[in-house]
Amino acid sequence: MNNLIAAIIGFIVAFMVLVNGILTGYTDLYMSSIIIHIVGLVCITIVIIVGKHKIKNLKAVPLFLYAGGILGVSNVVLSNLCFTELGVSLTLALGQVGQFLASAVIDHYGLLGLKKIPFNKKKIWGLLIVSIGIIIMMFE
Amino acid sequence: MLYIILAIVSGLSIILSRILNANLAIKIGMYQSTFMNYVWGLLTSIILLLFMQSGFNVTKGIPFWAYLGGMMGVIVVTLSSYITHRISNFNLTLLIFVSQSVTAAIIDFLLGSTISTSKIIGGVAIIIGLTVNIIIDHNDPAMEKTV
Numbered sequence: 001m002n003n004l005i006a007a008i009i010g011f012i013v014a015f016m017v018l019v020n021g022i023l024t025g026y027t028d029l030y031m032s033s034i035i036i037h038i039v040g041l042v043c044i045t046i047v048i049i050v051g052k053h054k055i056k057n058l059k060a061v062p063l064f065l066y067a068g069g070i071l072g073v074s075n076v077v078l079s080n081l082c083f084t085e086l087g088v089s090l091t092l093a094l095g096q097v098g099q100f101l102a103s104a105v106i107d108h109y110g111l112l113g114l115k116k117i118p119f120n121k122k123k124i125w126g127l128l129i130v131s132i133g134i135i136i137m138m139f140e
Numbered sequence: 141m142l143y144i145i146l147a148i149v150s151g152l153s154i155i156l157s158r159i160l161n162a163n164l165a166i167k168i169g170m171y172q173s174t175f176m177n178y179v180w181g182l183l184t185s186i187i188l189l190l191f192m193q194s195g196f197n198v199t200k201g202i203p204f205w206a207y208l209g210g211m212m213g214v215i216v217v218t219l220s221s222y223i224t225h226r227i228s229n230f231n232l233t234l235l236i237f238v239s240q241s242v243t244a245a246i247i248d249f250l251l252g253s254t255i256s257t258s259k260i261i262g263g264v265a266i267i268i269g270l271t272v273n274i275i276i277d278h279n280d281p282a283m284e285k286t287v
Contacts, residue, residue: 002223002226002227003227003231003235006223006227006231006232006236006239007235009216009223009236009239010239010243011243012212012215012216012219013216013236014240014243014244014247015212015243015247016209016213017240017244018244018247019205019206019209019212020209022203022206023202023206023207026199026201027197027202028194028197029194030185030188030189030192030194031194031196031198033181033185033188033189034182034186034189035207035210036209036210036213037178037181037182038210039207039208039209039210039211040178040213040214041175041178041179041182041210043210043211043214044171044174044175044178045175047171047214048171048172048175053169053171053172054169055168055172055175057167057168058168058176060167061164061168065160065167066160066176066180067156067157067180068156068157068158068164068173068176068177069157069177069179069180069181069182069183070180070181071154071160072153072177072181073185074150074153074184075150075153075154075157077188078146078147078149078150078153079147079150081143082143082146082147085143086143086144091147094144094147094148094151095148095150096151097148098147098148098152098154098155099152099155099233099237100151100230100233100234101151101152102155103155103229103230104230106155106159106229107230112156112159112160113159113163114229115225117228120280123272123273125269125272126269126270126271126272126273127269128269129265129266129268130234130265130269131269132262132265133262133263133265133266133269134262134266135262136265137241137258137259137262137263138262
């Protein structure tokens with residue numbers, strides 16, 4: 001079930017990237033980011049009102065936990081900076097490398113409150129095959 | 141070199157963003173966490189627009205569905221907050237990547253472009269490597285509760 005949810009996230013992300021890209025074509029990077037966040041804010045506000053979810057404890061939470069939204073935007077800006085210098089394929093491939101490295105390190109040491117899952121050395125071969133696949137895919 | 145590091149950091153920021161939102165969700169609730177993600181994301185976007193002085197570049201005639209990305213983002217952020225503490229973070233990253241790539245390839249195909257041989261070969265390699273590791277995970281006691 002958990003694996004299915006992960007796959008559903010990837011499925012939606014593929015459509016989201018396409019649709020957001022088209023919106024950016026009609027506007028520009030920064031304007032589209034604002035529009036995307038306004039639409040998102042309206043949607044989640046409706047969910048909260050309809051579901052009668054209470055917003056509380058906001059001040060009891062360490063401030064850095066709110067950085068998620070800022071990091072989400074910074075990702076868009078960073079990758080866009082790189083597109084012009086590195087091209088789309090290399091930027092996306094390197095971004096993917098960054099994602100894999102970060103999540104492997106975080107799993108291995110159990111950082112940021114996540115469950116500690118030491119890296120199983122047997123998986124190195126599978127990862128090698130996956131990496132070769134990604135390289136073939138990104139650079140045709 | 142600077143741009144290579146920046147591109148890798150952009151990947152890192154996706155992972156950090158996902159985990160911080162998931163940790164926030166534990167403290168204030170899943171939907172509330174998504175709400176705060178969009179509040180801060182909107183503020184950051186507005187500051188960026190003012191800082192870059194790029195102005196209001198909006199062409200007329202945007203189709204209705206082009207606005208739906210924001211809605212999809214809400215689903216993605218909320219589901220990610222839910223799943224992050226229930227699955228190995230590395231497997232989550234890998235599964236999202238594979239599912240996204242396959243879906244994107246199918247969309248490309250349906251929109252009329254052909255799928256290149258390299259994409260098919262690369263895709264098959266990724267699926268083989270994934271399968272090998274999923275089998276290893278199943279035999280690994282440390283993964284019992286996470287996969």
